[in-house]
Amino acid sequence: MGIRALLRSGRAPVEAPVAAPEGTLMGTDGGFRAVVDDRGGVRPAGVGHGVGWWIGAEDRWHDPATEPAVRQVRPGAAPVVETRMRVPGGDIVATSWAAVGRGPAGAALIVELANETPTPVAVAVTVSGDVRTMSVDGRRLIVGGSPAVVLDRDPGRFALVDASTDLWGEVTAGRAITDAPGPVRCRAGGAAGALVVPLNHRGSMRFAVPADNLTGNPAEVFPAAGSVAAGWSRRLDGAASVALPDEVLTAMVPRRLVDLLLAPPTPANAIELARWGLAREAGEQVRGGDRRDPAGWLDAAAALWLLHRDATLFTDPLSARPAGDVIDDLVRAAPDTARSRSSISALAPLFAALGDDRAAADAAALGPASRVVALPEASEGLAARLATPGDGTLALLTDVPTTWFGQDIEVHGLATTFGRIGYAVRWHGARPALLWELDRHGDSPVRITAPGLDPAFVSTDAAGEALLEAPG
Numbered sequence: 001m002g003i004r005a006l007l008r009s010g011r012a013p014v015e016a017p018v019a020a021p022e023g024t025l026m027g028t029d030g031g032f033r034a035v036v037d038d039r040g041g042v043r044p045a046g047v048g049h050g051v052g053w054w055i056g057a058e059d060r061w062h063d064p065a066t067e068p069a070v071r072q073v074r075p076g077a078a079p080v081v082e083t084r085m086r087v088p089g090g091d092i093v094a095t096s097w098a099a100v101g102r103g104p105a106g107a108a109l110i111v112e113l114a115n116e117t118p119t120p121v122a123v124a125v126t127v128s129g130d131v132r133t134m135s136v137d138g139r140r141l142i143v144g145g146s147p148a149v150v151l152d153r154d155p156g157r158f159a160l161v162d163a164s165t166d167l168w169g170e171v172t173a174g175r176a177i178t179d180a181p182g183p184v185r186c187r188a189g190g191a192a193g194a195l196v197v198p199l200n201h202r203g204s205m206r207f208a209v210p211a212d213n214l215t216g217n218p219a220e221v222f223p224a225a226g227s228v229a230a231g232w233s234r235r236l237d238g239a240a241s242v243a244l245p246d247e248v249l250t251a252m253v254p255r256r257l258v259d260l261l262l263a264p265p266t267p268a269n270a271i272e273l274a275r276w277g278l279a280r281e282a283g284e285q286v287r288g289g290d291r292r293d294p295a296g297w298l299d300a301a302a303a304l305w306l307l308h309r310d311a312t313l314f315t316d317p318l319s320a321r322p323a324g325d326v327i328d329d330l331v332r333a334a335p336d337t338a339r340s341r342s343s344i345s346a347l348a349p350l351f352a353a354l355g356d357d358r359a360a361a362d363a364a365a366l367g368p369a370s371r372v373v374a375l376p377e378a379s380e381g382l383a384a385r386l387a388t389p390g391d392g393t394l395a396l397l398t399d400v401p402t403t404w405f406g407q408d409i410e411v412h413g414l415a416t417t418f419g420r421i422g423y424a425v426r427w428h429g430a431r432p433a434l435l436w437e438l439d440r441h442g443d444s445p446v447r448i449t450a451p452g453l454d455p456a457f458v459s460t461d462a463a464g465e466a467l468l469e470a471p472g
Helices: 003-008 167-172 225-235 247-262 267-275 279-288 294-308 323-333 338-346 348-353 357-365
Strands: 024-027 033-036 042-044 049-056 070-073 081-087 090-100 107-115 121-129 133-137 140-143 146-151 157-161 192-199 204-210 241-243 387-389 393-396 409-416 419-428 431-440 447-450 454-459 463-467
Touching: 024 090, 024 247, 033 090, 042 107, 049 107, 049 146, 049 167, 049 204, 090 225, 121 140, 121 146, 121 167, 133 157, 133 192, 146 192, 157 167, 167 192, 192 204, 225 247, 241 247, 247 267, 267 279, 267 294, 267 409, 279 294, 279 323, 294 323, 294 338, 294 409, 323 348, 338 348, 338 357, 348 357, 387 409, 393 419, 393 431, 431 447, 454 463
Parallel strands: 393 447
Antiparallel strands: 024 033, 033 042, 042 049, 049 121, 070 081, 081 090, 090 107, 107 204, 121 192, 133 140, 140 146, 146 204, 157 192, 241 409, 387 393, 409 419, 419 431, 431 463, 447 454
């Protein structure tokens, strides 16, 4: 079917996007997702309940949801967070991460609690929320027939309540019982429960919030947080990287990419992944997005093609569905607007690469395609400052803070519509030296500029070095 016919065909309705969850999103490649809030509470996606933990210290019981002395950090790019709560004698540290376990364990959100105080404490692992039925099965609390939480050791005490009784009051008043109670049912959805275990000084324990019917020990079947962090680092091996004078911006790049890989696919997310060199992951989103924004997904497809010029990115390796079918679907769903026509025109070389000469001619006839890809707002603050494509010009460092003067800058593998760019800035006194290399798409010359450092500098060399004038 030709491009013009596709534009006249039926289009998908546009739906409002779903609000992003609050907290740190964690998950696995299989689709398991959970959010850890800034107090260490866990909320698995798709369920109405959450999992928390309370600490019985020497003085009293402490709930991180209400205690003032709670701090949380994310040490690296990986979705691993540490939540610290101060109690007498030191901190209780909850480290949270998502992983896939060995064998039939499936995916889960893991929380490891470490007691850094010199005295033992009691830990109550709790489940509450919209819960109508709850029961105890050894180390597990069962909600609606599925395990909501699994401990790595046998509980010493148990508490199950319905909406008429307060779980906090039962546990903190010492009314948790030593024998596993019978199931609790609550039509109002107010059932809740706690498994209470001792935790020795300088000791640690784990519990898992599983996606499947976990029966194994969370301490034995899931990898440690360090292994998970290393795995995420390997996922970013092909991504662009930066080393900037602003350490916060430098750390933001890999963290932002990890968050984009876990977030629900959107056109803006796909474009940003492509911009930062994760073309394969961007292609997965373009092929599998939910199509709530058909014009946006067509823009994302055009951006992916212009940034990487790789037709295989539009082919699903699992289904072997032809790339042309994927693009046809995008064109068919998009509204017939000037914006969509511009994106289709940009895809004309892709149609030609796929051997569809008719579609390539139709797309090219829709008008000239812009080489400038509109970046999502979240990336413009940094990516566009580092490399901005224009009409035959690639501007590097369009806006350089004066606090960066005299300090080294490095950018590696940033994707642009002219090709992937890498460059570095070194200083000779007050004058910056720019070293660059552009892996160009094709042989057409590109003017390289650096307006934030030296507005007069321009070069058409794909690679080179130049000593610039001192910034004003």
